[in-house]
Amino acid sequence: MTRIIRSLDEISDRYDAVFCDLWGCLHNGVRPFPAAVEALTTFRARGGAVMLLTNAPRPAKFVGEQLDRMGVPRAVYDGIVSSGDAAQDAMFAGAIGQKVWHLGPSKDDGFFEEVPAAWAGRAMIERVDFDEAEGIVCTGPFDEVNEVPEDYRARFLAAKTRGLPMLCANPDVVVDMGDKRIYCAGALAALYEEMGGKTLYFGKPHPPIYDLARRRLTELREVDDSRILAIGDGINTDVAGAMGEGIDVLFITGGLAAEQFGPDQENPDPDLLAGWLGARQQDPQYTVGKLR
Structure with missing residues (x-):
């Protein structure tokens, strides 16, 4: 049964490294959470390593620049690993062909322009119009503020008929940008799969x-999986992923599912929490309302 804690400090001596989610844990898409910034900075100051592990569909370089603009101090983390990094490796390896159609906003163009060092000098991926494509790279809707997955049903029918594979660079279904909930690439990919x-x-x-996060962490220090703590607010992404890897999890209830655990987002109701987790057959080691 999950243990509700008050702060990361209660359990930090059990871990040498943290894999921390961004959206809903460290920031809300607009500004950082001061308590979360302090918690991670303190963990690092005591000798721990912090890898930010995000489903952002952009390479880590661009995620870092976004965090800078948002005002997240560099003292918070040692490194960033994004789903964009992992998906890039697959794209440059030819997983969906050499000619690809990009479904996503222009802010994700760096996915194609920032070639990883491991692929320098290799055959370039060519971005083409839909009718010429051998595959689809999905980083989200073109207009993530106003569009929904159903807006793409007709285009997806044409793509399925042609047998085009889709590379989903962000498995998240939704995120909260400030007070607005927006759809991510995962929602589009789920519809295409359906x-x-x-x-x-x-x-x-x-x-x-x-696998990529472990490799990046190893560049800093050797850490056994038993000494890594994953932190996240996504039950089907952060929690399910870490538990599947044998990594302990701190579930943040005050993120995506905040409305499920009572009126006080800082203090989840134990009975509501137990019932909600049981219905989803997930049992994270720890839970806290907000990262602090």
Whole structure:
């Protein structure tokens, strides 16, 4: 049964490294959460390593620049691993062909322009119009503020008929940007899969992003899985992914599912929490209302 704690400090001596989610844990898409910034900074100051593990569909470089603009101090983390990093490896390896159609906003163009060092000098991926594509790279809706997955049903039917595989660079279904909930690439990929299309996923909860995070962590220090703590608010991504990898989890109830655990987001109702987790057959080691 999950243990409700008051702060990361209660359990931090059990862990040498943290894999921390971003949206809903460290920030809300607009500004960072001061208590979360302090908690991670303190963990690092005591000798722990913090890897930010995010389903952002952009390479880590661009995620870092976004955090800078948002005002997240560099002292919060040692490194960033994104689903964009893991998905890039698959794209440059030719998982969906050489000619791809990009479904996503222009802010994700760096996915194609920032070539990983491991792929420098290799055959480039060519972005083409839909009618010329051998595969689809999905980083989200074109207009993530106003569009919903159903807006793409007709295009997906044409893609499925042609047998185009889709690479989903962000398995998240929704995120909260400030007070507005928006759809992510995962929602589009789920619809395409439901319609019979072939979809490849590379972020949480799927193994490639955890393998990459471990490799990046090893560049800093050797840490056994038993000494890594994953932190996240996504039950089907952060929690399911970490538990599938044998990594302990701190579930943040005050994120995506905040309304499920009572009126006080800082203090989840134990009975509501137990029932909600039981219905989803998930049992994270720890729970806290907000990362602090």
